[in-house]
Amino acid sequence: MRVYRVKDYDEMSKKAATILAAQIVSGPEKALGLATGSTPAGAYRYLCKWYQEGILDFSEIRTMNLDEYRGISREDSQSYYYFMKENLFGHVNIKEENTFIPDGEREDADAVCREYEALIQSTGGVGLQLLGLGRNGHIGFNEPSDSFIKECHCVSLALSTIEANKRFFENAEDVPRQAYTMGIGTIMSAEKILLLASGEEKADALSRMLGGPITPRVPASILQLHRDVTVIADEAALSKI
Numbered sequence: 077m078r079v080y081r082v083k084d085y086d087e088m089s090k091k092a093a094t095i096l097a098a099q100i101v102s103g104p105e106k107a108l109g110l111a112t113g114s115t116p117a118g119a120y121r122y123l124c125k126w127y128q129e130g131i132l133d134f135s136e137i138r139t140m141n142l143d144e145y146r147g148i149s150r151e152d153s154q155s156y157y158y159f160m161k162e163n164l165f166g167h168v169n170i171k172e173e174n175t176f177i178p179d180g181e182r183e184d185a186d187a188v189c190r191e192y193e194a195l196i197q198s199t200g201g202v203g204l205q206l207l208g209l210g211r212n213g214h215i216g217f218n219e220p221s222d223s224f225i226k227e228c229h230c231v232s233l234a235l236s237t238i239e240a241n242k243r244f245f246e247n248a249e250d251v252p253r254q255a256y257t258m259g260i261g262t263i264m265s266a267e268k269i270l271l272l273a274s275g276e277e278k279a280d281a282l283s284r285m286l287g288g289p290i291t292p293r294v295p296a297s298i299l300q301l302h303r304d305v306t307v308i309a310d311e312a313a314l315s316k317i
């Protein structure tokens with residue numbers, strides 16, 4: 077695992093965008109695995125800028141997002157579908173039919189997850205998977221639990237995640253209670269993984285991920301077993317190492 081220590085959020089975002097851009101240029105045949113949330117938004121801003129400057133071309137790129145809230149419409153400004161449109165897809169020349177996100181509008185969880193897993197595996201898997209880190213150590217929406225769940229599944233969000241994500245909603249009661257997420261096995265099957273962490277509120281999770289035991293209580297700790305992981309973290313996120 078390579079760990080890059082950077083000064084702050086902007087430096088993290090620029091370095092991450094450089095790695096994503098290299099993947100876009102060199103390996104468009106494999107899907108790019110994308111994440112949502114505050115963490116990757118800065119990197120997406122750099123990618124949009126480089127597209128506007130004519131440096132990047134997204135026309136051959138296929139993307140697979142990690143997760144989506146269950147029971148939310150695409151038009152809802154809190155859906156991850158909307159987030160991706162606002163933060164990346166709406167600003168670059170990616171083809172909509174080449175972007176994939178679990179369908180949060182459908183309530184038939186088993187079918188949604190089975191189909192999404194099959195789609196990822198049948199199209200050659202993910203080349204580079206971008207990840208943020210939950211304050212409780214989650215990746216995607218794989219919450220701390222007694223066991224690692226391998227494939228895409230429907231998850232009940234941890235109270236700490238609802239608490240962390242309520243900043244995006246008017247009330248905590250509006251935060252969806254469930255989500256569809258790639259499983260730990262789905263994430264681990266990516267050829268390369270790029271995890272970003274910024275801010276003091278990620279310090280505890282990051283130190284447990286990097287130096288603690290591998291346990292489903294800290295889902296990100298499984299990344300210690302992946303052969304090609306790059307972590308870019310700022311000083312605040314690394315403050316407990």
Ligand SMILES: O=P(O)(O)OC[C@H]1O[C@](O)(CO)[C@@H](O)[C@@H]1O
Pocket residue numbers: 111112113114115116142143207208209210211215216217
């Ligand atoms: O980046 P944030 O907003 O701190 O969220 C942490 C992580 O949790 C998630 O929101 C759960 O999917 C990720 O997308 C994100 O990277």
